[in-house]
Amino acid sequence: xxxxxxxxxxxxxxxxxxxxxxxxxxxxxxxxxxxxxxxxxxxxxxxxxxxxxxxxxxxxxxxxxxxxxxxxxxxxxxxxxxxxxxxxxxxxxxxxxxxxxxxxxxxxxxxxxxxxxxxxxxxxxxxxxxxxxxxxxxxxxxxxxxxxxxxxxxxxxxxxxxxxxxxxxxxxxxxxxxxxxxxxxxxxxxxxxxxxxxxxxxxxxxxxxxxxxxxxxxxxxxxxxxxxxxxxxxxxxxxxxxxxxxxxxxxxxxxxxxxxxxxxxxxxxxxxxxxxxxxxxxxxxxxxxxxxxxxxxxxxxxxxxxxxxxxxxxxxxxxxxxxxxxxxxxxxxxxxxxxxxxxxxxxxxxxxxxxxxxxxxxxxxxxxxxxxxxxxxxxxxxxxxxxxxxxxxxxxxxxxxxxxxxxxxxxxxxxxxxxxxxxxxxxxxxxxxxxxxxxxxxxxxxxxxxxxxxxxxxxxxxxxxxxxxxxxxxxxxxxxxxxxxxxxxxxxxxxxxxxxxxxxxxxxxxxxxxxxxxxxxxxxxxxxxxxxxxxxxxxxxxxxxxxxxxxxxxxxxxxxxxxxxxxxxxxxxxxxxxxxxxxxxxxxxxxxxxxxxxxxxxxxxxxxxxxxxxxxxxxxxxxxxxxxxxxxxxxxxxxxxxxxxxxxxxxxxxxxxxxxxxxxxxxxxxxxxxxxxxxxxx
Amino acid sequence: xxxxxxxxxxxxxxxxxxxxxxxxxxxxxxxxxxxxxxxxxxxxxxxxxxxxxxxxxxxxxxxxxxxxxxxxxxxxxxxxxxxxxxxxxxxxxxxxxxxxxxxxxxxxxxxxxxxxx
Ligand SMILES: [Zn+2]
Numbered sequence: 001x002x003x004x005x006x007x008x009x010x011x012x013x014x015x016x017x018x019x020x021x022x023x024x025x026x027x028x029x030x031x032x033x034x035x036x037x038x039x040x041x042x043x044x045x046x047x048x049x050x051x052x053x054x055x056x057x058x059x060x061x062x063x064x065x066x067x068x069x070x071x072x073x074x075x076x077x078x079x080x081x082x083x084x085x086x087x088x089x090x091x092x093x094x095x096x097x098x099x100x101x102x103x104x105x106x107x108x109x110x111x112x113x114x115x116x117x118x119x120x121x122x123x124x125x126x127x128x129x130x131x132x133x134x135x136x137x138x139x140x141x142x143x144x145x146x147x148x149x150x151x152x153x154x155x156x157x158x159x160x161x162x163x164x165x166x167x168x169x170x171x172x173x174x175x176x177x178x179x180x181x182x183x184x185x186x187x188x189x190x191x192x193x194x195x196x197x198x199x200x201x202x203x204x205x206x207x208x209x210x211x212x213x214x215x216x217x218x219x220x221x222x223x224x225x226x227x228x229x230x231x232x233x234x235x236x237x238x239x240x241x242x243x244x245x246x247x248x249x250x251x252x253x254x255x256x257x258x259x260x261x262x263x264x265x266x267x268x269x270x271x272x273x274x275x276x277x278x279x280x281x282x283x284x285x286x287x288x289x290x291x292x293x294x295x296x297x298x299x300x301x302x303x304x305x306x307x308x309x310x311x312x313x314x315x316x317x318x319x320x321x322x323x324x325x326x327x328x329x330x331x332x333x334x335x336x337x338x339x340x341x342x343x344x345x346x347x348x349x350x351x352x353x354x355x356x357x358x359x360x361x362x363x364x365x366x367x368x369x370x371x372x373x374x375x376x377x378x379x380x381x382x383x384x385x386x387x388x389x390x391x392x393x394x395x396x397x398x399x400x401x402x403x404x405x406x407x408x409x410x411x412x413x414x415x416x417x418x419x420x421x422x423x424x425x426x427x428x429x430x431x432x433x434x435x436x437x438x439x440x441x442x443x444x445x446x447x448x449x450x451x452x453x454x455x456x457x458x459x460x461x462x463x464x465x466x467x468x469x470x471x472x473x474x475x476x477x478x479x480x481x482x483x484x485x486x487x488x489x490x491x492x493x494x495x496x497x498x499x500x501x502x503x504x505x506x507x508x509x510x511x512x513x514x515x516x517x518x519x520x521x522x523x524x525x526x527x528x529x530x531x532x533x534x535x536x537x538x539x540x541x542x543x544x545x546x547x548x549x550x551x552x553x554x555x556x557x558x559x560x561x562x563x564x565x566x567x568x569x570x571x572x573x574x575x576x577x578x579x580x581x582x583x584x585x586x587x588x589x590x591x592x593x594x595x596x597x598x599x600x601x602x603x604x605x606x607x608x609x610x611x612x613x614x615x616x617x618x619x620x621x622x623x624x625x626x627x628x629x630x631x632x633x634x635x636x637x638x639x640x641x642x643x644x645x646x647x648x649x650x651x652x653x654x655x656x657x658x659x660x661x662x663x664x665x666x667x668x669x670x671x672x673x674x675x676x677x678x679x680x681x682x
Numbered sequence: 683x684x685x686x687x688x689x690x691x692x693x694x695x696x697x698x699x700x701x702x703x704x705x706x707x708x709x710x711x712x713x714x715x716x717x718x719x720x721x722x723x724x725x726x727x728x729x730x731x732x733x734x735x736x737x738x739x740x741x742x743x744x745x746x747x748x749x750x751x752x753x754x755x756x757x758x759x760x761x762x763x764x765x766x767x768x769x770x771x772x773x774x775x776x777x778x779x780x781x782x783x784x785x786x787x788x789x790x791x792x793x794x795x796x797x798x799x
Contacts, residue, residue, distance in 0.1 A: 259688075259788075260781035268769060270748070281748070283769060384778050388688050434690070474733070474742075480690075509745035511728075511767040517690035518762035520751075523732040526740045554736050566740050593690050594762040615733045645760030652722025652755045655774065662725065665771035667748050679772050 004121050004360065008096045012321045013344050014244050015073040015095075024238025025245070033246070036227075036239040037078070037337045040069055043223040044080035044087075047216040048449075051082075051150055054215055056208025058462055059151040062423040063450040067216050069224065069240065070133075070145035074098055076340040077144075077240040083151075083447045084329060085125045085322035085368070088340060090147035092123020092317060094133050097179045107181065111137040114183035114214055116192070118155070119176045120315050125322065126365050127155045127176050128162030130209065134183075134217035136224050138233040144240060146220035148213040154409075154419040156200040157365065160573060161407030161421050163504045166274050167363040168309045175199040188214055201409065202419040247341030251333060252295035255345050258389050263381035264289045266303075267373045267401060270510035270524070271312070272570040281509060281568075282674045283667065284312060284355065285681055286370065288377025292385055299324070300349040301374065305676045307358035314367030314374075316356050320348040323371050323446075327378055330448040332386075332394055366504065368446075373401040375445065376513060379431070383516045387434070397431035397438070397483060397516040399445035400587025402525065404505035404569050406491065408576065410498040412463040420462040422491075422503075424469075427452035429476045429484035429588030432519055437602075438484030438589030440471050440611070452487065465494040467535060468548045472585050474613050477511075478620045479519030479591025480598050485611050486522070488550055490583035493576045494536060501576035503527060503584060508568025512587035519591030520620070527569040528553055530581040532562035537579075550583050595620050596641045600632040684789060688778065691756070691763040692717055696786050708758035716776045721754035721763055728767070 017025075028036060047067035052060055059065065066086025068079040074094035079087035097115055101107035117123075118130040131149035135142055155162045157174030167173050175196065182192045193210055197203035228236050269284040287303030299320065307313050321343045328346075329338035336342060350357040355370055376398045386395040406422030430442030444450055455466040467490035476483030493499050511521035528550060538546045538560075547553040547560070557564050562579070569584045576582070600623045606612035608630055617623050622644050624636035672678050684696040693702045694713045701710040701717040710720025728751050734741035744751075744767065752774065753765045766775060 260784040262779040264775055264777050264779075266768075266772070266775060268749075268767075268772075283748075380777075384689065387690070388686055478731070508740045509748045510769075511744050511749060514767055515765065518754075518764050520731055520765065521744075521767045523742050524740070524744055526742055551735060566736060566738060568740055596762070613733065619733070620731055648724065648753070648755045648760040648762070649722060649757065652724045652753075652757070655716075655719050655721070655723050658723040658725070658752075659774070662752075663771060663773075667769040667771070671748060671769070679769075 005096060005100070006121070008092050008099065008123055009315065009317050011092060011095050012317055014075045014248070014340055017241060018073070021237060021241040024234040025242045027234055027238050028242060033239065033242055036235070037243055039227060040078035040239070040243065041080070041337060043220055044069055044078050046223065047148060047220045048080040048082055050216040050219050051148055051212055054212040055150055056205040056212070057151060057153045058420055058423055060212065061457065062426050062453050064447050065150040067220065068147045069220055070094055070147055071240045071244070072142045072144055072237065074145060075244055077243045079329070079338045081448055082450060084325035085318065085446065086129060086149035088322050088325050089125050089129060089149050090131050090133050090145070091340065093117040093131060093179050094145050094147070096122045097133065101179065109135050111135070112183070112185040113181055114217055115179050116177060116182040116210070117179040119178050120364050121360065122178050123317060125318055126367055127157065127173050128152055128365070130213070132182065132210070132213040132217055134221055136221045138225060138228045141233055143228060143233045143236050144224055146217040148216035150209060150213060152209040153205050153421055154201040160201065160409050160419050160500070160502070162365060163405060163407060164311045164363060164365040165504060165572065166276060167311045167365060169361050169363050173311065173363055173365050182210060183214060201417070243337055243339045244341035247336055247339040248344050250336055251328065251342045252345045254333070254391065255292070255297060256295040258292055258385055260292055262289060262291045263384045265377040265380035265514065267377045268510050269370070269373050269401065269506065270508065271506040272508065272568050275572055281671050283671050285675060286373040286377055287681065288374060288381055290378065290381040290385065296345055296347060298347045298349060299378065301354060301356050302349060302351055303681050304355050305674060305681050307353055307355055307362055308674045311363035311366040312355065312370050313358035313362040313364050314356050314370040315364060316348060316350045318367055318371045319356060319374050320346055323375050326375060326446045327382065331396065332391065369401070369403070372403060372446065376401045380514055380516060392434055396433050397477065397519050397590040397592045398513040399431055399589060400428050400486065400512045400522055402505050402507040402512050402587050403428060403444060404503055404525070404584055404586060406501060406503045407573065408464060408499060408501040410496060410500050413495055415497065420464070423453045423458065424487055424489055424586055426450045427487035428586040429486040429522070431513065431589035432477070432479055432481035432483050432592035434592065437481050438476065440485040441487045442484045463496045465492040466490065467492040467581055470549060471611060472588065473551065473610055474523065474616055475585055476588030477513060477515045477520045477522045477591030478595045478616060479515055480593025480595065481519070481591065483513070483522055483589030483591050486586040486588040488585040490553070490581050492535060493578055493580045499576045500573050501571065501582060502573030503569055503571035503582065505569040507587070513590040515590040516592055518594040520595065522588040522590050525569045525585055525587060527567050527571055528583040529565045529567065529571065530560060530562055533579050533581055534561035535579055535581055550585065553583055596622060596644060600625070600637050604630050604632055686785070686789065688780070691761055694780070694785070696789055699782060703756040703758060703761065705761045706756060706759035708756060713780065713782050717763070717778065718754050718774055722757045724753045724755065726751040726753055
């Protein structure tokens with residue numbers, strides 16, 4: 001079909017080095033290369049900062065953005081984030097532009113042009129992730145590309161906010177633009193900006209974001225030209241290529257050292273069907289297997305559930321290189337300059353028709369959620385791969401795959417029509433590590449430098465009030481090292497003339513992040529909707545019984561007025577009226593190691609701090625302590641723990657014996673309707 | 683005796699090619715097999731690890747109709763080597779399948795002291 005070029009989606013590896021690039025690379029001495037590499041990092045960071053300070057979308061405020069310097073061939077050479085998928089997300093669209101528009105006399109690629117794209121079939125992530133790409137010419141020679149990408153709040157899709165819970169095909173997912181020129185001669189084109197404004201709900205943010213991305217590209221261009229002017233254009237061309245080649249060989253060298261073998265992890269996405277389609281829980285299985293051979297990693301997603309008629313489908317380039325970018329650039333090799341070179345030791349296998357290799361017309365806006373599940377499986381496999389290596393300190397248990405993203409809109413307090421999204425996803429718990437607990441409300445695993453933003457700012461900019469925000473009790477996986485606590489929070493509708501709210505998510509019945517080496521998983525999540533409450537009145541009166549945690553909301557239920565529903569965290573978009581409350585939480589990090597090996601004093605510290613419940617201290621960690629002094633009873637704790645170890649030996653049976661009974665069981669049939677064949681999806 | 687620590691709780695003895703418990707040293711099963719075959723197995727109601735905060739369908743504990751916790755213990759010292767959260771009846775995962783020949787070759791050429799203990 002016109003505009004689609006699926007061959008482009010395969011070009012995720014660095015292009016072959018050109019003769020020009022080879023010649024230019026030789027010009028840089030090792031010392032000059034170090035200086036160049038650092039300079040490129042600073043330029044990308046500066047452009048990233050331009051985005052954060054100028055975007056209209058709340059995602060900008062939170063740092064959920066990316067900027068990157070690309071080679072003239074379209075390969076990411078130096079990235080700054082935000083979100084790795086945003087920094088690397090220009091690779092395929094730029095290659096599309098080079099292939100299709102460079103020599104087309106009706107389009108062309110000239111100095112001062114800026115292109116826009118948000119079409120996943122041309123290599124972007126999903127429609128709300130919008131990118132701009134600018135060729136950088138020095139005296140008529142193309143020496144690089146500048147890229148900036150950010151999540152813009154609305155795409156004019158069937159659902160508000162760009163994440164389409166109810167889409168069944170791409171034709172309900174709003175504006176999807178193939179690479180198109182939005183600026184010529186360094187001027188944004190008003191006809192194009194107007195066309196985009198006309199296609200979305202929040203016209204103001206659409207144009208503000210386009211201007212912001214344009215400014216970030218301009219900044220990269222300006223800085224690259226300063227370098228080219230001072231050191232010559234060959235220095236830039238050679239340096240950018242060298243960043244990718246050096247990254248690739250450094251990463252491969254470290255991969256080579258790891259133990260050969262196959263590592264596996266199934267992930268069970270626990271989702272809720274939209275009410276409009278009959279509701280009900282369903283599982284999607286994401287099967288991750290990583291085979292390590294020599295200096296290669298083969299990531300195989302065979303055994304994942306099939307493509308389905310909702311937007312959870314995900315194009316495979318979102319996994320590799322965008323997903324692997326997260327693991328390699330921010331976790332495995334944080335000391336190496338981030339380029340696409342770090343990820344080119346990975347080969348991805350995904351059969352056709354798999355959730356990660358869907359047909360052209362598939363809906364994909366919630367695809368990143370599936371990508372997070374695949375990432376989660378990768379983290380678990382990598383932990384097993386990394387333990388017996390020099391990279392042991394880099395291994396982690398797993399991050400939550402569910403990142404709950406609230407979307408809301410209507411009319412704000414100033415009377416403007418608006419759409420917005422929640423930034424609480426940037427306060428999930430981080431996983432436990434080999435030698436330490438996970439970071440509480442650490443962030444969002446694909447967005448290394450992001451922030452959940454002050455509640456006050458969100459109140460002012462997006463007309464949404466918070467009843468509370470806190471680190472949740474037991475909202476992580478227990479273990480010798482525990483996961484970091486995820487954020488627990490409650491939205492309160494207050495003083496907006498008209499508001500609707502929805503929450504993308506699931507995981508009401510299954511764990512949200514599997515543990516590693518005997519560490520427990522993080523628990524499921526819930527959503528508590530309180531309609532028509534008297535909370536506003538309680539706040540006005542300074543009522544000490546105003547709830548400040550989900551536990552208190554649940555305990556005080558009826559006394560708060562109105563009706564309370566406790567559901568999975570998925571909330572279909574609907575009215576959110578004055579005094580209504582929606583409380584939920586971001587997932588926590590998973591645990592590491594046997595909880596009976598946790599330092600008892602750390603357990604008491606967490607009980608005192610409200611992060612671990614009394615119940616868990618007694619029943620999971622088996623710690624005896626004095627509630628008043630906080631002193632651990634070492635003797636009694638040792639006795640309780642030894643008693644539990646003996647009990648394990650008494651109650652445990654052989655795997656063979658266990659499987660006889662176990663293999664006869666199955667989850668409720670209704671939960672398997674989109675699973676594929678039970679149990680192996682083959 | 684060249685033992686490599688492969689996970690927090692598992693060693694591989696390169697001479698006998700056996701998985702061993704890192705805490706007590708007990709031999710579990712052949713290193714080419716799934717180490718879980720050398721462990722004691724117990725199916726656990728998730729509500730005994732994640733305390734339900736409220737009654738009903740959504741409690742913050744995994745729902746036992748949809749999720750069970752399978753725990754794997756060292757038969758000798760009772761340490762929890764690993765666990766899995768699975769839908770009832772889902773096959774146990776063979777999560778580490780090392781290339782033993784390659785592992786042995788790697789350490790045959792290493793310093794004679796061998797191992798990392
Ligand atoms: Zn043992």
